[in-house]
Amino acid sequence: MCCHSMAACIDNSRNQTFSSNTYPCQFNKSRCTPSVTSFSSCNSIHRDGHKIPSPSKLIPHAGDEDDSEWLKIRDEAKSDMEQEPLLSRYYCSSILLHDSLESALANHLAIKLSTSNLSSETLGEVFLSVLAEDCEIKRAIRDDIKAVKERDPSCISYVHCLLNFKGFLACQAHRVAHKLWSQGRTVMALVIQNRVSEVFAVDIHPGAKIGRGILLDHATGVVIGETAVIGNNVSILHNVTLGATGKETGDRHPKIGDGVLIGAGTKVLGNVRIGEGAKIGAASVVLKEVPPQATAVGNPARLVGGKNRQEM
Template sequence: MESEQHTEGKPESVKDVRICQSRAVDVDGVWQMIRERAEAIVEDEHGLRVLLEDVILSRNSLSEALSVRLSRKLSREDMTREELMPLLGGIMEDEPSLIEGVARDLCAIVGRDPACDSPLQPLLFFKGFHAISTYRMSHHLWDAGRKELAMYFQSIASEVYGVDIHPAARIGCGIMLDHATSFVVGETAIIEDNVSILHEVTLGGTGKETGDRHPVVRSGVLLGAGVKVLGRVELGEGAKVGAGSVVLDDVAPHTTVAGVPAEVVGVSREGAPALEMDQHLDCRGHI
């Protein structure tokens, strides 16, 4: 057994964290769009009839539909669908703001992903959305003191989606997790609102520190595929990180970085790169 003791990390210094603070979303309106799209599809795609009837057309709300969809994905011998559905539904009933975050995630995907033309698609098919939604359930359980059950959901989500998000991490609303495979988020990481993240991104720690040891990602940030951000570094509002980069130091707001280790290569052309999804580095703005 190793004899070294964990060293204490830096004390929490993050102020004014913006988690789900943007304008409210019309949850009922999002649900209506989903139902209307399902009604149109079921007439033409008879192979999807059972799925659409079970998840959408026989349900009365977005929260009910989500509990069904996640239960179909996450159920197994340890916890059956019949056990999962009321558990997930109860979580959303206990925390109504959770379903608002879900609806904002759906709207973010529709608004930023040109391959998506309806909130029905991520609800049914996109594992990035499923993974973030499962995290939202586990985070609620973690905050409620039900840590073992929260970690159970983390474990199952890692197996099913290939995404590993610690339930203690703090993640805002309007998140687009595109493709999602191999996305990893550590225990003390913070992701603010309206962030877009591609596959194989890691928000990790370094060494054996305890305490606040994972990254802080401010609103509007775009993280390209394969980005690794390690340690208690802060990515400022509207920053952009090029694909494959390794970030070990703070990134100033509205700054573009790339490379291993990442260096400043320009200034973000957009106020919120996450919303535009433009992954050009724009070196013309180099400082």
């Protein structure tokens, strides 16, 4: 009987939407109240059988006016709701009823990655506990979303990236998993890695270190190993592997410098360095160092361009 009751509770919790007004407030109670929105359609949203307070009565977060990316996302959400009224409920629960980008992101990731045995509420608490407290991750989230908007021509808005781009979402989930990994919470970190791999088809070991301003374009099939290090402003296309050769242990994965572009289908294998600003052509196999600002293509990869043309 206890098992049946527990199963019922789990099934019910799976469909609950995790929002800022249900987050634990141990880190800052003043941050747990959703922001103002003038859209009356948000009034009709219910959670756990209770009606959410009218948006006109909700209190804005004190720092919202300084968060230009979050304000832009909210404005874009309102514009999308006017264009597609059928999506009003979705935009309200995903964006407008949250007091911060971290709150909205934690909620969205929790819903995406939840299962019948791993509730969105549980995941949401884990995500927000990291996102709300780590200033470096907060900065990285904003640099990432700006990078996607600036470098991916298919990205029409910040809110479009936040809600729909699995490369961006996978990267942010990894940031949480990496933080947990560094704190010794390896079990939870690996659970998040596994769910991201299953849902987004992006497999990043929680031990991997990733900089800011990252674009995972399309993202399907991206694999990044445990000891890989990726710098800032790096663009990685789909089906890229930053892996090991299988012949070594310890520090065995690539080190990618700032501003590198790695084309679709590329394999960079072993503890090799890709220098700052380098470009790796699609479907290349890189087994040796690539100098800064160089271009490498082929299998095995060769440097191209004038006197620098050579096999590596």
